[in-house]
Amino acid sequence: MAPSRRAPTADGTARRRVTATDVAREAGVSQATVSYVLNNTPGQTIPAHTRERVQDAVARLGYAPHGAARALRLGRSDVVLFLLPDWPIGPAVVTLVEGLTERLQAQGLSLLVRRAAEGVALSGLWRSVSPAAVVSLDALDGAELEAMEGAGIPVVSALVRPRASAPGVLTGSHTLIGATQLQHLAATGHRHIGYGLPDDPRVAVFRDLRLDGVRTAAFELGLAEPSVRVVPMSVGGAADVVAAWRAESPAVTAVCAYNDDMAFALLAGMRTLGLTAPTDLAVIGVDDTPLAPFAHPPLTTVRQDADAIMDFLTAAVLRRLAGGTPPRPPRSEAITLVVRESA
């Protein structure tokens, strides 16, 4: 009955943790040797015989290194922290998490995702997790970023804000997204175009960026300034906005929705008005949600190639970890227009 600091479990047992010292004793070697074997320490030649004995003992005892101790000693863990902002999390972000998890896992790194809680900053977290690197979807506070880099933690940002074009920062192509939307509508003959603004203040960055792209493209094509309206995420609310657009003179004949979800709302609102896309009003979304092909009519949308982003992010993390400089972000981040029937 070995005494223990740990809280007893439900069934009353309370095992002590298996340490490298236990393994050493079991294998009849010193604890240092265990470490050498387990880490393949360069410059240390271990005879096959010893190596085997150690590995047997490890297996027998079910030993696994203590991450905290390792992190304390090494100054970093094998965790990559993925900081998710306050925003609503859509399928695109989920895909990103899935892809990054797999890619980093292949490199022996564990992606741990932390979502920012409403309003609260994640500032302290990195100090307590000692991650090998941090990937952030949002812009980080300048001082915070400096502190992290100062502590030797590479920060890679998949960012979106136009200003920050620092190395290791993927400046999003949201303006390009907006431009692509508008260009498609213009190419299909529309002259008076609306822009549907989201209600949620948390996505203000994207909203502004995308709208900016739309505006600029409209200007370049010699079109009128787009008619901007906030679109509520309800059938009735969306219908009202649609009606308002159509009542303008000249009437709006096509709208860029902030994203596919909004496009769905718009389409639903139109139906209650007896209207159909694209004849009465063309609608184009952003994201290419899995549900987009099932919209009525099937949704025309703009997609951002997730693979390109994930590859860049992974490469950036790896390069920084190896002490190098981050790769250049992909030029235009593979924005593709997916033409279906709604526009």
Next chain:
Amino acid sequence: MAPSRRAPTADGTARRRVTATDVAREAGVSQATVSYVLNNTPGQTIPAHTRERVQDAVARLGYAPHGAARALRLGRSDVVLFLLPDWPIGPAVVTLVEGLTERLQAQGLSLLVRRAAEGVALSGLWRSVSPAAVVSLDALDGAELEAMEGAGIPVVSALVRPRASAPGVLTGSHTLIGATQLQHLAATGHRHIGYGLPDDPRVAVFRDLRLDGVRTAAFELGLAEPSVRVVPMSVGGAADVVAAWRAESPAVTAVCAYNDDMAFALLAGMRTLGLTAPTDLAVIGVDDTPLAPFAHPPLTTVRQDADAIMDFLTAAVLRRLAGGTPPRPPRSEAITLVVRESA
């Protein structure tokens, strides 16, 4: 030029970490005192004067405790590990993550999410993170679970499999979901009912559980065995299945979709056939996706109350952390029928 182990940052700087000892020196007290102040150590009375000096120094130096060192000393971190299985992650899981993050944050705990990569087990992770607790969406390997509990780490499972009704395990109400779907269809006069099976093998557990609920309910109501078909997630594929259901004799007049996404596919398939719900074929989903109200026609579906689940999970974690036994799971986990127009 202080030497440092750390990799130099991009700009060549390489600061040493600020430790509690640094704070102590700055404040002119001992490191122990710093610790006392920062942790409000019970049984230690610190005069306001000293306390202030320490806190000033902390602020001035920007000190934050080193998580790894803390975890090593305490045996546990303030991280709660949320293990996400291999399955496709939908809006429901996202909501769960958001809710748990906030609730735990309010208790000073950080929820870190780890998605299982394709096929690879997450077995080792807990050993290296030293979490205060683990929340798992999936069933854990028995040995693994025992090891974690043995190490004093409470494991709370939001489970779904019927067998495991152990304490701290939330046995899902998937059969109830299926039953609710069928009961609604029966109540609206349908006698010959279809069940749409998902293609993805990863969701087999839910699939079987929900189908089981449908079957049982059908039996209890004296209806014929439901006609089960795999529904591909494409307009054409879904259309084929719809046609097949209608070609049966007696024809299927209503279907339970595995989830809302599938319901969208089915609805889209029907449209290509010139069919509309619920007249030609009633369709009911599961999840109440944000997009469900925007379906054509608006989707009737079954919703699982996320709040109840999150509350239970949070309570379970906290109770176990306090050394107590987990609360009893909510009896029926608040399944609600959301009637719109598709069924």
Next chain:
DNA sequence: TTGTATGCGTTATCAA
């Protein structure tokens, strides 16, 4: 009331 000293489990330096 505060300070000293110890150990948590590792890795890495050095001597054997």
Next chain:
DNA sequence: TTGATAACGCATACAA
């Protein structure tokens, strides 16, 4: 080739 041993940064039992 291997084995003592010293940090890593913190919390706490104990001494002052």
